[in-house]
Amino acid sequence: MKKYKRAITYGTFDLFHIGHVRLLQRISDLAEEVYVAVSSDEFNNLKNKVCIIPFEERIEIVKAIGCVTKVLKEETWEQKVSDIQDNNCDLFVMGNDWEGKFDFLKEYCDVIYLPRTAGVSTTKIKENVKR
Ligand code: CTP
Numbered sequence: 001m002k003k004y005k006r007a008i009t010y011g012t013f014d015l016f017h018i019g020h021v022r023l024l025q026r027i028s029d030l031a032e033e034v035y036v037a038v039s040s041d042e043f044n045n046l047k048n049k050v051c052i053i054p055f056e057e058r059i060e061i062v063k064a065i066g067c068v069t070k071v072l073k074e075e076t077w078e079q080k081v082s083d084i085q086d087n088n089c090d091l092f093v094m095g096n097d098w099e100g101k102f103d104f105l106k107e108y109c110d111v112i113y114l115p116r117t118a119g120v121s122t123t124k125i126k127e128n129v130k131r
Pocket of ligand 1: 013023095098118121123
């Protein structure tokens with residue numbers, strides 16, 4: 001029996017890499033179900049982030065990961081509270097690059113920041129490919 005019933009996490013998941021896999025697996029160790037909200041291309045543009053892999057493909061990739069129960073679309077900064085409530089999530093998880101940033105969600109469910117996998121990121125992959 002896992003501690004949580006349904007966890008939710010958010011991210012872009014561009015150029016899907018080992019850090020992404022390990023984060024999702026660690027969430028799955030904590031919760032029976034793992035919901036992942038994947039940032040839309042429009043939302044990324046708003047954050048000045050340009051994706052290599054289009055949204056439809058990024059959700060297909062995340063969906064294909066065995067421990068992922070459901071994939072949602074992330075379109076705004078504000079949707080987290082309603083996502084947590086509408087989907088009855090009892091855990092919100094982010095990598096610890098976001099440490100403390102979402103503590104306001106503790107009003108709605110537990111909030112955990114998991115350690116990132118060292119040495120890998122989408123940004124780093126993009127830089128390596130450019131060289
Ligand atoms: N993540 C992780 N370990 C890594 C990279 C990412 O645990 N080495 C986690 C992030 O903390 C986040 C989720 O994976 O909770 C999605 O991260 P995302 O921003 O899509 O990946 P990054 O590789 O960090 O992308 P970027 O370099 O564009 O910021």
